[in-house]
Amino acid sequence: MCTHTPHCPPASSPAAEAARVVASHPEQGWSLLCNAVLVFDDTGELLPDGRVIDPHRPLTITA
Template identity: 75%
Template sequence: MCQHQPPCPPAHSADREAAHVVATYPEQGWSLLCNGVLLFEDTGELLPDGRVIAPHRPLGAGQVVTAA
């Protein structure tokens, strides 16, 4: 799918979000990356093979994750 040089990271790589945006629909809350990943405004992702990546927003300054 990607025609960029150097090519964008593939959908299965950890840096897949660095791919170029080919279509954006801010009113619907998602963008299509050139590697086929759908990136949602809540930082969730839908990969081309149907796998879902849960939202992964960074914590704000001073916030700490605690185990329940």
């Protein structure tokens, strides 16, 4: 899917979120990356092979 240079990291890479956004739908809360990963506003992801990455926001600690 990635046709530009430098190429985006593949969906299987730990750096997959660094890929370019090719479609953005902020009203629906998601973006499609060049490597076919869907990234959601809650930091969850849907990989091209159907695997789900749970949201990984930093935990907020209140005193």
